[in-house]
Amino acid sequence: GQQVMQIPQYQHVQEGEDFTTYCNSSTTLSNIQWYKQRPGGHPVFLIQLVKSGEVKKQKRLTFQFGEAKKNSSLHITATQTTDVGTYFCAGPKTGGFKTIFGAGTRLFVKA
C-alpha cells in the first residue's frame, strides 16, 4: 500500500548545529505537509508544499518538495532548544480523504 517513510528516526544535535529530516513517498503526492509535535503536545501544522521543486522558508526552517513530488525535506539552521520535538511529514492518500503520516523524526537539542 501507499507509504510515507521518514529518516532518521532520531537525531541528537548540539544547539547551533543544523538538522535535516527526509521524507519519501511510495507514490507521487499532490501535496506534502509538515507537522511539529512538542513533547507531551499535539501535532501542529507547519506548512504545505504543492508545486514540484517548491522551496519555502519559515525563519530558520527550509522546506523542499522534490521535482518528482515523491520526496521532501525539512532543514533547520542553527537549532535552538525550542526546536525540540518530533517532526512529521504527511501526504494525502491517493483517491481519498485520508492522510498518510510518516513515522516522524524526533529531534533532541543539547544546550
Place this chain on the structure above:
Amino acid sequence: NAGVTQTPKFQVLKTGQSMTLQCAQDMNHNSMYWYRQDPGMGLRLIYYSASEGTTDKGEVPNGYNVSRLNKREFSLRLESAAPSQTSVYFCASTQNLGGGAGEQYFGPGTRLTVT
C-alpha cells in the same frame, strides 16, 4: 475561535468498561479524523469522516465505533476497553477542498489508560 477541542483530557478505565471520547471543531471543516499515538510512535488512523453523514474505517478500527453527530462533532466510542487500547487519542479536522486531504488541525488529545 477554539479550533479543535477534545474531552476528557485524561481517563483511566478498567478492562471491559466503555467510554466515549468527544471532539468538536469550530472551523466549519467538512472532514474529521480520529488517530491514536502510542509512546514513541507515529499516528495511526482509527476512523474518519470525510463529510457530515459519512464515516469510514482507517488502519486500526477494531474495538472502536464512531459517530459524526453533526458537522462540528465527531465522537469515538470504546465499547469494551482493553489494555491494548492504552494510548493518546487525537482528533483532527480539515477542510478537504476536493483535491484530497489538506492540512489537518489537531485537538490537544485524550490520554487513556486501561488497567
